[in-house]
Each structure stands twice: as C-alpha cells, then as structure tokens.
Amino acid sequence: MGRVSRDGDSRGNAMKSGRWTGLLFVSPWLAGFLLLTAGPMLYSLYLSFTSASMLSAPVWVGADNYAAIVSEDPLFWISLTNTAYYVGVFVPLSVVLSLALAMLLRARVRGLRVFRTLFFLPSVTNVVAVAVLWLWIFNPDFGLLNSALRVFGIDGPLWMQSEEWAKPALVVMSLWGVGGMTLIFLAALQGVPAELHEAAMLDGAGAARRFFAITLPMISPSILFNTVMSLIGSFQVFTQAFVMTGTVQPGSEGGPNNATLFYVLYLYKKAFQEFRMGYASALAWILFLLTVGLTWALLRLSKSRVHYEAGHGR
Amino acid sequence: MADRHESAQPAWIAVLRASGVYLLLLGASALFAVPVLWMFSSSLQDLAGVYRQPFAWVPSVAHWENYARAVTLLPFARFLANTAFITVLNVLFTVASCTLVAYGFARFSFPGRDLLFSICLGTMMLPGHVTMIPMYIVYAKLGWVDSFAPLIVPSLFGSPFSIFLLRQFFLTIPRDCDEAALLDGAGRLRVLWSVILPQAKPALATVVIFAFIGSWNDFFGPLVYINSPERATLTLGLNMLKSQVLGSGTVEWNVLMAASLLVLLPNIVLFFFAQKHFLRGMNIGAYRA
Numbered sequence: 001m002g003r004v005s006r007d008g009d010s011r012g013n014a015m016k017s018g019r020w021t022g023l024l025f026v027s028p029w030l031a032g033f034l035l036l037t038a039g040p041m042l043y044s045l046y047l048s049f050t051s052a053s054m055l056s057a058p059v060w061v062g063a064d065n066y067a068a069i070v071s072e073d074p075l076f077w078i079s080l081t082n083t084a085y086y087v088g089v090f091v092p093l094s095v096v097l098s099l100a101l102a103m104l105l106r107a108r109v110r111g112l113r114v115f116r117t118l119f120f121l122p123s124v125t126n127v128v129a130v131a132v133l134w135l136w137i138f139n140p141d142f143g144l145l146n147s148a149l150r151v152f153g154i155d156g157p158l159w160m161q162s163e164e165w166a167k168p169a170l171v172v173m174s175l176w177g178v179g180g181m182t183l184i185f186l187a188a189l190q191g192v193p194a195e196l197h198e199a200a201m202l203d204g205a206g207a208a209r210r211f212f213a214i215t216l217p218m219i220s221p222s223i224l225f226n227t228v229m230s231l232i233g234s235f236q237v238f239t240q241a242f243v244m245t246g247t248v249q250p251g252s253e254g255g256p257n258n259a260t261l262f263y264v265l266y267l268y269k270k271a272f273q274e275f276r277m278g279y280a281s282a283l284a285w286i287l288f289l290l291t292v293g294l295t296w297a298l299l300r301l302s303k304s305r306v307h308y309e310a311g312h313g314r
Numbered sequence: 315m316a317d318r319h320e321s322a323q324p325a326w327i328a329v330l331r332a333s334g335v336y337l338l339l340l341g342a343s344a345l346f347a348v349p350v351l352w353m354f355s356s357s358l359q360d361l362a363g364v365y366r367q368p369f370a371w372v373p374s375v376a377h378w379e380n381y382a383r384a385v386t387l388l389p390f391a392r393f394l395a396n397t398a399f400i401t402v403l404n405v406l407f408t409v410a411s412c413t414l415v416a417y418g419f420a421r422f423s424f425p426g427r428d429l430l431f432s433i434c435l436g437t438m439m440l441p442g443h444v445t446m447i448p449m450y451i452v453y454a455k456l457g458w459v460d461s462f463a464p465l466i467v468p469s470l471f472g473s474p475f476s477i478f479l480l481r482q483f484f485l486t487i488p489r490d491c492d493e494a495a496l497l498d499g500a501g502r503l504r505v506l507w508s509v510i511l512p513q514a515k516p517a518l519a520t521v522v523i524f525a526f527i528g529s530w531n532d533f534f535g536p537l538v539y540i541n542s543p544e545r546a547t548l549t550l551g552l553n554m555l556k557s558q559v560l561g562s563g564t565v566e567w568n569v570l571m572a573a574s575l576l577v578l579l580p581n582i583v584l585f586f587f588a589q590k591h592f593l594r595g596m597n598i599g600a601y602r603a
Contacts, residue, residue: 019423019424019425021418021422022418022421022422022423022424022427023422023424024418025414025418025419026414026415026418026427028411028415028470028471028472029415029471029474029477030430031471032411032470032472033434033437033471035471036445036449036468037437037445040444040445040452041444041445041448043451044444044445044447044448047447047451052451054451104335104338105339107331107332107335109332109335109339115342117585117586117589118343118346118347119343120585120589120592121346121350121582121585124527124592125531125582126530126548126577126578126581127531127533127549128531128533128549128574129549129552129575129577130578132552132556132570132571132573132574133349133353134349136356136567136571139567142364142365142367142369142567144348144349144352144369147367147369176346176349179346180596183596187596228439232439232441235441236441236442236443238534239534243553243556246553246556246557247557247560247561264443267443268538271446271447271450272450272538277450277451281447281448284444284446285444287441287443287444288441288443288444
C-alpha cells in the first residue's frame with residue numbers, strides 16, 4: 001500500500017487524495033448499497049409494523065402483522081410447509097446428485113467436454129422456457145415422462161395437476177439444473193492431490209474408504225458452498241411454480257389446492273395481487289430471518305467438519 | 315491420473331469400470347438431452363402429431379410454420395426489442411460501474427475498505443425479497459412503474475458478484491504497470507482504461523456474459539414492474555403466451571414449444587460460444603467458498 005502513497009507524492013498532489021479517490025471509485029456500489037439494499041431493508045422493517053397498502057399511507061400497528069401471520073393465517077403455514085418440503089428434498093438430492101455426476105466426469109473419460117456441456121446447459125437456460133417445457137413433459141396423457149413410464153407398464157401420476165405429485169415434479173425439474181453445482185464439484189475434485197489417493201492405495205484402502213477418508217474431507221469447502229447456495233436458492237423458489245400453475249385467471253398460481261404455494265409465491269400474491277404491503281413486508285422479514293438463521297446454523301455446524309487447506313482462503 | 319493408481323488391478327476390471335462409467339454418463343446425458351430433443355420434435359409437429367400416441371420423434375413433415383405462429387400470436391418482435399434494449403443497457407452499465415468499483419477495491423487503501431468489501435460480498439447472499447416491496451413503493455412514487463427504469467437503473471450501482479470477479483482479476487495484474495503510467499502523468503481513469511482494462515479482457519467477458527444472462531432471463535423484475543403488454547419482455551411474453559394457449563380449447567403444445575425454443579436459443583448459442591467464460595465465473599464462485 002505504501003507504494004500507492006509514494007506515487008501520489010511523485011505526482012505532486014497530496015498523499016491524502018489517494019484515499020478519497022479510492023472512495024470515489026467505490027462510491028457507485030456504496031450508493032447502491034445504501035439506496036437499494038440497506039435503506040429499503042430498514043424501510044421494509046418499518047413497513048412490517050404498519051398496515052400499509054398501495055392505496056393507504058402506512059399506519060403503525062405494532063406487531064399485529066406478525067401475530068396475525070403466525071396465529072390466524074393458515075396459508076402462511078401451508079406455504080412454509082411446502083417450502084420446507086422443497087428445501088428438505090431438493091437440497092440434499094441436488095448436492096448428492098451433482099457430486100455423483102462430478103465423480104463420473106472426473107474419471108478420465110473421452111468426450112469430457114461434451115458431457116460437461118450437456119450437464120451444464122440446462123442451468124444457464126431460461127427458467128420460464130424450461131418451466132413451459134416441463135409442463136408439457138409432465139402432461140399426464142401425452143407428456144414425455146408418463147409416455148416413458150407407460151413403456152414399463154407404469155401408469156404415471158397426474159404430476160402438476162395432483163396435490164400429491166406437484167411438489168415432487170418441481171423437485172425433479174429443478175434437479176435438471178444441477179449442472180452448475182456439478183462444475184463446482186468437478187473443479188474441487190480436480191484439486192485433490194493424486195498422491196493422497198496413491199498413498200492410501202498402498203496402505204490397502206478400498207475405493208469407498210478413500211472416498212470417505214480423502215475425497216470428501218478435501219472437497220468439504222465446496223460441499224458447504226453448494227449446500228448453502230442451494231439452500232438460499234430453494235428458499236426462494238418461485239418462478240417454476242408461478243409459471244407452471246398459473247392460468248388465465250390471475251391468482252390461480254400455487255395450485256392444485258395450494259400444493260405449490262411456496263413462501264415467496266405467497267409473499268408475491270400478498271404484495272402484488274392484494275397490495276397488502278405491510279403484511280407482505282412482515283412475511284418477507286420472517287423468511288429473511290429463517291434463511292439467515294438456517295445458513296448461520298449450517299455454517300456453525302460445519303465449522304469443525306470443513307477442511308480448509310492452508311492459504312486457501314485468501 | 316485417475317487410473318494411474320488403479321493400474322495394479324487386472325486389465326478386465328479396468329475395462330469393466332470404464333464401461334460402467336460410460337454407461338452411467340450416457341444415461342445421465344440422455345436425461346439432460348432428451349427433454350430438449352423432445353421439445354424440438356414437438357415444435358415441428360402438427361396438432362395431431364403432438365398428441366399422437368406413440369409419439370413419432372421425427373414428424374413426416376416438419377411444420378416450421380409453428381415458429382411463425384408462435385411469434386405472431388403475441389407481438390414477440392416487440393418483446394425481443396424490449397428485452398434487447400434492457401439487456402444491452404444493463405450489460406453496459408454493469409461493466410462500467412463494476413469496473414470502477416473493482417478498481418477502487420483493488421488499487422486504493424482507504425479507511426474501512428476491507429469492511430466495505432466484506433459487506434459487498436455479504437450482500438451476494440442476501441435474498442432480494444426483503445427489499446422488493448420498499449423498492450416497488452419507491453419506484454411507484456417516482457412514477458417508474460410500468461417503465462423499463464426499475465429494470466435498468468440498479469445496474470448503474472454495480473453487482474457484487476461482478477465486482478468480486480473483477481477485483482480478483484485486477485489484483486493479479488502487476489502494480490508496476492499502473493505506476494509506470496502514473497509516473498508518465500496519466501490520471502487514474504486513464505490508467506484504468508488503457509492499462510488495466512486491456513489486460514482484464516477475460517474477466518470482462520465473464521462479467522458481460524453473466525450480466526447478459528441475468529438480464530435476458532429475468533422474470534421476476536418484469537413481472538412485478540411491467541403491466542402493459544407492449545412493454546413486456548420475452549420471459550413475460552412467453553408466460554402470457556402460455557396462459558393464452560393453455561386457456562384455449564385444444565392446447566397447441568407445438569406452438570408453445572416453438573416459442574420456448576426461440577426464447578432459449580440465445581442462451582444456447584451464447585453458451586456454446588462462450589463456455590470457457592461461464593466456467594471461469596463458476597470457478598470464481600467456488601473459489602469464494
């Protein structure tokens with residue numbers, strides 16, 4: 001850092017100006033942080049204690065919104081349960097599946113690039129287009145999935161039209177996009193030194209033992225990273241459910257019978273279909289605290305289990 | 315390297331293992347590729363063909379007119395123009411703002427810099443839904459609802475991921491280059507423009523691609539802020555088309571698949587041409603872990 005000050009001198013202007021220049025350069029982000037993140041968060045916290053709607057000015061109601069949400073709003077509990085189901089099923093499955101794919105890709109195979117491209121492509125595509133595609137795939141009579149099941153003599157479920165199968169269908173569809181996580185695992189696996197495996201082989205360790213004793217600990221930072229990102233992302237599941245259950249009548253989203261009414265979808269409906277901004281802000285803060293709490297718990301729990309190499313965290 | 319330490323095993327085990335791996339990989343590839351092929355095949359069928367059981371993967375006649383119908387049922391040319399306009403501005407603004415901010419974080423020392431940088435990284439994990447309602451109210455007060463402004467203006471303030479990516483890259487450029495230019499009397503902006511940026515092209519490409527994809531694919535923003543059909547983006551338009559087609563008598567899945575495929579096409583093309591930039595972005599994301 002000393003060198004920066006020195007050339008400040010050599011240019012003949014005051015050393016201190018370097019500091020202000022630095023701040024000036026980061027000021028777009030700083031202004032954005034204050035105007036688009038910190039300010040709105042505080043405003044939203046305030047709104048959550050008011051009866052604000054788009055038409056009426058906010059009136060302070062204390063903790064009424066929170067009390068009503070927890071004690072009088074069955075849809076809140078339904079949406080929370082739906083989201084918990086989605087998070088609980090999707091997060092572990094996505095981590096395990098993407099790791100399995102990465103392990104397959106790590107084996108020195110011909111055509112690695114082709115496979116990598118195929119696996120990764122769905123995760124950079126357009127969610128709306130993909131949701132429309134899967135709506136057709138899940139079509140009970142003519143869809144690809146039930147047609148394929150019929151070949152094996154299985155009569156497939158109604159998928160998106162069934163209360164019981166709509167959530168599993170969304171999980172299956174989301175698993176189609178695990179390619180991004182696979183790439184992160186692949187990079188981590190390639191960073192595991194081959195000598196460790198060789199030494200363990202000489203000691204007579206089998207493939208399973210080497211996987212659990214060497215591979216898993218060595219890639220634990222990327223497991224944590226993928227788990228946290230998957231967790232945060234699945235708490236916010238919205239677009240798939242909105243597109244796949246929405247019909248011409250507004251407000252139909254989240255069906256059948258609220259089976260896909262996920263938390264953010266419910267929040268969206270409260271805020272932008274009913275315009276109950278105060279109530280919706282309280283919903284948003286509950287979700288925010290839940291997400292932060294769970295992420296924090298996950299980071300705490302993993303602290304002793306995640307192995308960081310010296311010098312890895314720069 | 316994977317099979318070097320496996321070489322102690324008899325050859326037939328190695329062959330068996332390799333074929334097992336290929337079999338699994340091919341199976342997994344099918345799961346990823348078949349839906350897209352089916353989408354393409356559906357888009358070329360006539361209405362009878364799309365509902366024919368068993369499904370004929372190769373239609374006897376390719377009905378390309380489905381694509382014409384897909385883009386004329388709703389004004390998709392308009393949606394494309396709107397999306398292109400929003401995306402181009404977002405990319406330009408993101409590159410400009412993130413470059414300045416990343417340069418500030420990479421090359422200057424000022425009080426609170428490291429704290430500010432950690433905050434910047436922290437906001438990456440922040441779910442957007444807490445700020446969405448107040449932002450809507452503010453934009454409504456500004457009279458910006460049902461305009462492109464709420465979809466574009468935020469990019470003037472940079473995006474944490476791209477700032478991080480560029481800053482990491484700037485740090486790898488030797489300071490001697492800047493200092494030589496500064497001694498020659500160049501200003502900071504001049505140094506950034508003619509010394510740093512030419513060397514940071516790979517990182518800039520990654521930022522451009524992520525900004526493009528983020529803006530092109532955005533659904534939530536347009537859904538919340540755009541009301542008029544003539545200001546809709548492609549994602550919003552596709553959702554409108556879906557509702558319209560699903561609401562009609564016999565659902566024209568062939569037309570819906572054609573429209574979806576057209577919306578996907580830029581992503582696929584971009585992905586094939588710029589795969590290495592995607593990979594760099596992903597790896598930077600992982601490195602943060």
